[in-house]
Each structure stands twice: as structure tokens, then as C-alpha cells.
Amino acid sequence: MWDRVAASDPGLLRLAAGLRTTGAIALTLGVLAPWGVGVSHLVAGAITAMVATFAIQEKRRGPQGVTLALGLPVASASVALATLLHNLVVAGDVFFVVLIFGAVYGRRFGDRGHALGMIAFQTHFVALFVGVRTGNLPGFLGTVAVAFACSALARFVLVPQTSAGIxxxxxxxxxxxxxxxxxxxxxxxxxxxxxxxxxxxxxxxxxxxxxxxxxxxxxxxxxxxxxxxxxxxxxxxxxxxxxxxxxxxxxxxxxxxxxxxxxxxxxxxxxPVPEGGRLPVxxxxxxxxxxxxxxxxxxxxxxxxxxxxxxxxxxxxxxxxxxxxxxxxxxxxxxxxxxxxxxxxxxxxxxxxxxxxxxxxxxxxxxxxxxxxxxxxxxxLEAEEEPEQRGLARPTTRAALQVAVGSSLAIVGGEFLSSQRWYWAVLTCWIVFINTASTGEILVKGYRRLLGTVLGVVAGLVLAGLVGRHTWTAFGLVLLCVFAMFYTAPLSYTLMSFFVTAALGVLYTLLHTFSLSVLVLRVEETALGAACGVIAAALVLPVHTDRRTNELLEAVLDHLADVTSGALDQLSGARADDLLERARELDQALADLLGATQPLTHPVSPLRGRKDTARYVVALLETCAYHARSLAATAELLPTHPSIAADPRLRGAGTRIVENVGAVAAHVRGEPSAVRTGASIASLLRPGRYGTPRYGRVTDRVLRHLQRLDEAVVGLARPLKVPVKAETGDAAAS
Structure with missing residues (x-):
């Protein structure tokens, strides 16, 4: 049973995230409650503890502690400015947009910049949500400090995670x-x-x-x-x-x-499954x-x-x-x-x-x-950086401008829907830009958030009716929803949005502001925020899904050519190189492409032809990556394995594969190119040609991987509409 749990949640990362966040919230409530603070302080403390816990994503404990320490003054300043600018509507809105731009732009500075930007935005939102005013600001700043201290205690004491343990x-x-x-x-x-x-x-x-x-x-x-x-x-x-x-x-x-x-x-x-029946019983x-x-x-x-x-x-x-x-x-x-x-x-x-x-x-x-x-x-085994994009071409700058424009639209539209809860539209606009890179990805994420919100409204109505005015029962349900939110977040964004909205229904009950109209307004503001995000992504420095997938496809092909050529060189007798690191980069590039094709392969996508093409291309690339990884692993055995020896003919035989990968990449870039087909790889290595070593020095497995890789690369030509040219006998032999 424990193995099943370990397999379903590798590293227990989701379980730890859920326990750590709910633990931080429970500690915060436990510290604040004996002081007799109001429900608004309890809600503010709970949300701040949640933000201070989930925003920090660094892997080592030392940097986590530094970011958490820096986060406290950032959060305090954000809450204070939100309070002081409350009555200055225009100035407050302008500052909020500037804050959003800075929070998104901060991603370029790594995990710490991303965490501090998220803390600044979310705590500003908390101040708007619970209605912090100048008179009670000191008390809320104390609540923020308690929440950060409890977050640190939950992270480093209650649910500690070391790199070695993970x-x-x-x-x-x-x-x-x-x-x-x-x-x-x-x-x-x-x-x-x-x-x-x-x-x-x-x-x-x-x-x-x-x-x-x-x-x-x-x-x-x-x-x-x-x-x-x-x-x-x-x-x-x-x-x-x-x-x-x-x-x-x-x-x-x-x-x-x-x-x-x-x-x-x-x-x-x-x-299609290969023809044939089962093995004899x-x-x-x-x-x-x-x-x-x-x-x-x-x-x-x-x-x-x-x-x-x-x-x-x-x-x-x-x-x-x-x-x-x-x-x-x-x-x-x-x-x-x-x-x-x-x-x-x-x-x-x-x-x-x-x-x-x-x-x-x-x-x-x-x-x-x-x-x-x-x-x-x-x-x-013994123990080329890409050029950095600058200006508006840098992804963080582009995303910051897009979310600033989208948030401005959301503020204006949200004010028309509700002068008090317009910030829900801004929150949705902000969230749909997190971990997305194209208009299609933002559209899919907005759709999932809206669906989860609608379902969560129904659950919120039921839960609010059950808890009534029972404060601690309500907080218990909120903790369950928060745990479920973080446990399911990597699996389904719709489920995460569902649990968020269900928890909000209970929180509104605690704040004595619950009504059906409030939850309906939540849906309306969510739809508005998602629409503003999509509009901004489509009009401001847009990155269309086709462009994004083409860029990632080109990156996958470049890595595939790199791994294949490196493996062939090493199998041909060249100096050993770090092929496993190249294979890892290929796998990561393929994972990025798989994520970027989700708008094309989503069940609600009406473009069935493009959906099938995207799935087929990704499957072919996964096949290519498998054979390239296998070639790389075999090549690294050469120095020590007695049954595998270098064969210089492999470099020539694999030239066509590498050139075909390059031809497909050139076609994706819009350059004229064609894929060549010809004799099988095995026939190119028949003994006695060119005075080369005997055939037996190259294992059958290497030949099989090369042949399947050759077929898969040629197979990419049809869905990507790359011209195919057959080699003549003389060309194939050269």
C-alpha cells in the first residue's frame, strides 16, 4: 500500500505541500484565537500563511529561509500600501497594476523573484478581501507577522523536507x-x-x-x-x-x-495493435x-x-x-x-x-x-548556454506587459460588476498567466478555472448551509479544502479551482457576507478576468499557440539531432562525451512541447484534425527520443562492455538520420527542405564494403534502434508536410 502511495505521489511532494500549508494555517489560527481577535483577522492570517507557504518553491532549505525572511517586509509593505491607498481609487488602481507588472517581471530573477512577487500580489489582495483600514492596520500587520512565523514553523519543523529526503x-x-x-x-x-x-x-x-x-x-x-x-x-x-x-x-x-x-x-x-493472438496458454x-x-x-x-x-x-x-x-x-x-x-x-x-x-x-x-x-x-564515468533574449522579446517582460494590460481591463470591467469585489477579476487574470506561455494555454487555463469555479459555487452553497455560524467547524472545512487544493493542483487545475471556490463560500459565511448573489458574482468576475487575460494575450505582444509549439518543436528536433549525432560519433570511435545530459535535455524539451500542445489536444478543441496531428507528432517524437536515449546509453557502454565495439561505418550510415532531423527542423522554421529515404540502415552496413570491419562488431540492438529512428524521423514528414525524396542507388551508397 505504501508503494502505491509513493507511486501515485512521487517524492510525496503533493502530500507534503498539502500538509505543510494546512499545518501553517492551523498554527496561525491556534496562535491568533486565544488573543480574541476578530474573524477578519483569522481569515487574513489563514490566507497569508497559505501564501507564505506555497509561494516559496526553492529546493534547498537555506534559500527557502532567506526568501521567507524577505517575504515578511514585502508582505507588510504591500498590505500597508493597499490600506493607505484605499480611498484614493485611481492611485490605488494604478499602484495595483504596477505591482502586478513587477510581480510577474520578477520571475526573471528565478524562484526568489517569483516568490516575492507572488507574496506581494497575494497579500495586497488579502488586504482588499478582508477590508483592512488605517485604524486596524497595526493589528493586521501583527497578523501577517504571526502567519509568516507559523509558515516557517510548519516548513522547517512540522513538515520538514530535505533535498536528500525528497x-x-x-x-x-x-x-x-x-x-x-x-x-x-x-x-x-x-x-x-x-x-x-x-x-x-x-x-x-x-x-x-x-x-x-x-x-x-x-x-x-x-x-x-x-x-x-x-x-x-x-x-x-x-x-x-x-x-x-x-x-x-x-x-x-x-x-x-x-x-x-x-x-x-x-x-x-x-x-493499431500488431496482428496476432495471445501466446499459447x-x-x-x-x-x-x-x-x-x-x-x-x-x-x-x-x-x-x-x-x-x-x-x-x-x-x-x-x-x-x-x-x-x-x-x-x-x-x-x-x-x-x-x-x-x-x-x-x-x-x-x-x-x-x-x-x-x-x-x-x-x-x-x-x-x-x-x-x-x-x-x-x-x-x-567522470565526473552552451543559449543567448539571453532582451527587451520585449524576453518572456518575463512580455508576460508582465500582458498581465498589466489584462489587469487594467479587469479592474475597469470588475468595477462595473461590483465596486467592492472587482479584485476577483484581477486575481483570475493574474492566475491564468502563471506557468503559461501562449494564447492557447491561457485560454485553456481560463476555461478550467471558470469550470472549477462554477462547480465550486455549488459546493460552497452546500457547505455554507451545513456550517452556518459555527466558526471552528467552518475553519476545519476550509483546512480540508486547502489540503485538497494543494494535493490536486499538479493533477487538475479544474479540481484546484473547485476547492478554492468551495473554501471561499465558507469564508464568506465567516465574514457574514455570504449570499447566493456573492457566489454568482464570483463566477461573473472569474469569467471576466479570464476573458481579459485572453484578450491581453491575443493583442499585446501575442505568442500564438502555433508559434509556441513550432519553437518548442524546433528545440526538440535540435536536441534529437544533437543526441543522435553524439551517439553515432561515439559508436563510431570518437571521444566519449556527456550523452546522458544531452538526452536529459531532449526529454525536458519534449515535456515542454507536450505541455504546449494541450490547447490543441484538449477535449473541447473543435479542431479535430489538428488535435490528431498534434498527438501523432508528439507520439513520433517520443518514439524518436526513446531510440535516441537507447543509442546514447549503448554508446556510453563502449569503454567497458566486451560485446560492443566501435564501428566507424556507423557515422556514415547515420548521416541520413541526422540530416533528415535537420531537414524537418528547417521546414518548421519555414526554410525549403526535404527528407530523404533510401536503403535500410542494415543494408548500408553490409560487410565487405569500403574495406570496413566485419558486420558482427555492431550489435543487432544498435542497428534496430537506428532503423526505427530512421523510420520515425521519416514518419514525421507526412503530418508536418515535409517533402520526401527517394535516394538513388548511387546516392545511397555514397
Whole structure:
């Protein structure tokens, strides 16, 4: 059960965020209540504690403390200025817009600038919400100080999180998701013809979740490991485990088919399943496969287990790396056993690097050989900035101008709707610009916030009717809503907006301002704020979704070409380079592209053709990234692996792939280009040509990855409308 929790919330980051925020609010209420302060002070303290807690996103405890200390004077000044300018309507509105511009512009200064800007804006909003006036300003400034102190106590004492602790929990989550992926592989092995689609969907989902956790680990390497060499080693082992696990699923899909499965099938929902039925139910090879997949799952899930039984399982599975130990059966089934052997080696490497485990007393000869290979690779691992955009081209400057214009529109429109609660429109306009970069993303986020708000209004009505005037019952419900808001925020922005609005309904009850008309006004102001945000994004230095996705697509292609060419150079005998770091940059660029295509792939999008095209292109790029990662991992084995040797022919054979990636990128930029097709990669490496070394020096796996990468890159030409030209025989041979 704990593994399930760890897998559903890698690093327990969402759980910690929810507990830390609710803990800070509860502490604030507990400190303020004995002093007999009014409900407005309690509400202000609760909201300020929440803001002071969630705004700080730095990874190390030291910088978090500094930002929190700086946040207190910033919040106090913001509350004081909001109070002093209350009666000066024009000056107050102008200052609010300037504050919004500065808060968004502050993102260019990193996590601290982003946090201080958010604290300044949100506490200004709190002053407007609870109605701070000059006479009670000192009391509210004291409330702000209490809230910040309680936030610090919750962060550093009640729910402490260290970089090492988060990294340890992320490692556990990776293992748990690795075991869940093997569960899906077992389901695929047993699935009948009617169940194979569902099993394949589970396999895709678990593969994507494992990749997500690998990216999270890579993002924490610097803080979670003692030095650069350790970080590089962990990165290598995690990448090995991810690649071998994904390859094992592909081999299983091939084994139950009459044709080799396409890697695209693992990345594109709705892709056709390869023809063929399930493996024979009573076939000995299938029974052995199931037993060994279960054994591999045990090795992955229970890293701390020891003893002769574990050693027996490990020895048996690693034995499949030796051809003599493969069971009799079709070649495709034997390939699955080979994949199990490689996955067991990756799990062993993961155990050694993450746990320092050296339980080698019962090692077989094959297990000892695997350890020697891993040790040799570990010993071999030794521990270009992009030009900064300036002026209006800088994303933070553009976003600051857009949100300032949108907020100005929201202030004017909000005043027409309500002279007292116009700030809800400004808040929505501000929020839809957070973590968005294109007009389409802002439109989708605004839609989700409006939907969550409408649903939250209904929940707020119900909750307000239940709590009545019971103050502490109401605060208890608010705490539950706040916890749910932060726990669900990374999963669904609609759910987060729902819990925010439900909590507001209860808060209005506490402030004796609750009515149906107030909640309806909340919906109206939300819709207005979202509309103002979209209008500003569309008219002020707009970044259209097509432009944004094209920029990110070009970045993905550039990284893909970089990883592929680097791997091919190293496989051809060139000097070793940091390929895993390049592969990490490719994965991050692909994740950014996936987020930017959400406006195109959203269920409410009416452009079905573009939706299908976007999904297909992303799936093809994920396929390309998988094969490029695999090539990079294989290339880094060259210095130590006895069965892989450099072959200078690979550089020439892979030239077409790299050139085709460049041609697709040039087409995206609007430059004339064409993709070339020709003979298969394997045929370009036939022995005896050009006086080159024998064919056997290049492993079949390298050739398979190159061939699939070549096919996937050519496959990008059709949805992106890149011209395709066939090579002549002489051109292909040159």
C-alpha cells in the first residue's frame, strides 16, 4: 500500500505541500484565537500563511529561509500600501497594476523573484478581501507577522523536507512505478484478444508514469547527490532501468504478434495493435516468462530484501544474458528472455548505486560478470548556454506587459460588476498567466478555472448551509479544502479551482457576507478576468499557440539531432562525451512541447484534425527520443562492455538520420527542405564494403534502434508536410 502511495505521489511532494500549508494555517489560527481577535483577522492570517507557504518553491532549505525572511517586509509593505491607498481609487488602481507588472517581471530573477512577487500580489489582495483600514492596520500587520512565523514553523519543523529526503522518496517512487510497469507487462502477457487494447493502454500509462518520475529524479540530482560524479552515476542507472523496462514491453508486444511491433504503438493512444493472438496458454515458454517477469518485479520492488532466495532469482534472470541459458522457443520469445536479463542487470545497477548493496556472496558466474561490467562503467564515468533574449522579446517582460494590460481591463470591467469585489477579476487574470506561455494555454487555463469555479459555487452553497455560524467547524472545512487544493493542483487545475471556490463560500459565511448573489458574482468576475487575460494575450505582444509549439518543436528536433549525432560519433570511435545530459535535455524539451500542445489536444478543441496531428507528432517524437536515449546509453557502454565495439561505418550510415532531423527542423522554421529515404540502415552496413570491419562488431540492438529512428524521423514528414525524396542507388551508397 505504501508503494502505491509513493507511486501515485512521487517524492510525496503533493502530500507534503498539502500538509505543510494546512499545518501553517492551523498554527496561525491556534496562535491568533486565544488573543480574541476578530474573524477578519483569522481569515487574513489563514490566507497569508497559505501564501507564505506555497509561494516559496526553492529546493534547498537555506534559500527557502532567506526568501521567507524577505517575504515578511514585502508582505507588510504591500498590505500597508493597499490600506493607505484605499480611498484614493485611481492611485490605488494604478499602484495595483504596477505591482502586478513587477510581480510577474520578477520571475526573471528565478524562484526568489517569483516568490516575492507572488507574496506581494497575494497579500495586497488579502488586504482588499478582508477590508483592512488605517485604524486596524497595526493589528493586521501583527497578523501577517504571526502567519509568516507559523509558515516557517510548519516548513522547517512540522513538515520538514530535505533535498536528500525528497531524493530518497523519489527513488522509492521510481522503483514502485517500475514494478507497476511490470504489472502491466504481465497483464499484456495474459490478455486475450478482447483485453489486449486495455492492457496496452495500461502499458502506455505506466511507461509514461515511469518516464515522468525519471525526469523528476533528474531535476533533483544536483541537490540530492553529494557530488557531480554521483549525480551522473545515478542518472545513468535510472536511464538504464527506464530504457530496458520500456524495451521489455515492446519485446512482449512483439512476442505475442506475427510481426515486429512498432515502437510508436507504445506512445500513441489508439495506435493499431500488431496482428496476432495471445501466446499459447499452456506453452512452457509462456509459463516461464510469467514466472520470470514476476521474479523481476520482486527484484525491482524490494530493494532492501536480502538472502539466498533473492540471490537465486537474480542469478537466474541474469543468466539469460548468456545465449546458452535461453529456453527453447521462437526467436521473438527468446528476445523477451534476453530483455529480462538486461532488465535484471539494470535493476542490479540501480540497487548498487542507490543502496550501495554488495550482497555478492551467492553470485553466479553471470551475475559476477554483470557486477564487473557495472563497476567498470562506474569507474569510466567522470565526473552552451543559449543567448539571453532582451527587451520585449524576453518572456518575463512580455508576460508582465500582458498581465498589466489584462489587469487594467479587469479592474475597469470588475468595477462595473461590483465596486467592492472587482479584485476577483484581477486575481483570475493574474492566475491564468502563471506557468503559461501562449494564447492557447491561457485560454485553456481560463476555461478550467471558470469550470472549477462554477462547480465550486455549488459546493460552497452546500457547505455554507451545513456550517452556518459555527466558526471552528467552518475553519476545519476550509483546512480540508486547502489540503485538497494543494494535493490536486499538479493533477487538475479544474479540481484546484473547485476547492478554492468551495473554501471561499465558507469564508464568506465567516465574514457574514455570504449570499447566493456573492457566489454568482464570483463566477461573473472569474469569467471576466479570464476573458481579459485572453484578450491581453491575443493583442499585446501575442505568442500564438502555433508559434509556441513550432519553437518548442524546433528545440526538440535540435536536441534529437544533437543526441543522435553524439551517439553515432561515439559508436563510431570518437571521444566519449556527456550523452546522458544531452538526452536529459531532449526529454525536458519534449515535456515542454507536450505541455504546449494541450490547447490543441484538449477535449473541447473543435479542431479535430489538428488535435490528431498534434498527438501523432508528439507520439513520433517520443518514439524518436526513446531510440535516441537507447543509442546514447549503448554508446556510453563502449569503454567497458566486451560485446560492443566501435564501428566507424556507423557515422556514415547515420548521416541520413541526422540530416533528415535537420531537414524537418528547417521546414518548421519555414526554410525549403526535404527528407530523404533510401536503403535500410542494415543494408548500408553490409560487410565487405569500403574495406570496413566485419558486420558482427555492431550489435543487432544498435542497428534496430537506428532503423526505427530512421523510420520515425521519416514518419514525421507526412503530418508536418515535409517533402520526401527517394535516394538513388548511387546516392545511397555514397
Amino acid at each position: 531524493f530518497h522518496r523519489l527513488r522509492r517512487a521510481f522503483r514502485a512505478r517500475l514494478a507497476q510497469l511490470m504489472d502491466a507487462q504481465l497483464e499484456l502477457l495474459d490478455a486475450g484478444p478482447q483485453d489486449v487494447e486495455r492492457a496496452l493502454a495500461h502499458l502506455r500509462e505506466r511507461t509514461a508514469r515511469l518516464h515522468e518520475t525519471a525526469l523528476m529524479i533528474q531535476g533533483r540530482l544536483e541537490e540530492g547527490t553529494p557530488d557531480a560524479a554521483s549525480a551522473r552515476l545515478v542518472q545513468r542507472r535510472v536511464a538504464d532501468a527506464e530504457i530496458t523496462a520500456e524495451r521489455l514491453g515492446l519485446l512482449l508486444l512483439t512476442a505475442r504478434s506475427v510481426e515486429r511491433a512498432d515502437t510508436l504503438t507504445l506512445h500513441l493512444p489508439g495506435a 499452456r506453452d512452457a515458454a509462456r509459463d516461464t516468462l510469467r514466472r520470470d517477469l514476476s521474479a523481476l518485479q520482486v527484484l525491482a520492488r524490494e530493494p532492501d530484501a536480502a538472502g539466498s532466495s533473492r540471490a537465486y532469482l537474480r542469478n537466474r534472470l541474469l543468466g539469460y544474458r548468456d545465449e546458452e541459458n535461453l529456453p527453447d522457443g521462437p526467436t521473438a520469445v527468446q528476445d523477451v528472455f534476453r530483455g529480462i536479463g538486461e532488465a535484471a542487470r539494470a535493476v542490479l545497477g540501480l540497487r548498487i548505486v542507490l543502496d550501495g548493496a554488495r550482497d555478492d556472496a551467492d553470485d553466479s558466474a553471470e551475475t559476477a560478470r554483470s557486477r564487473e561490467e557495472l563497476d567498470a562503467e562506474d569507474a569510466a
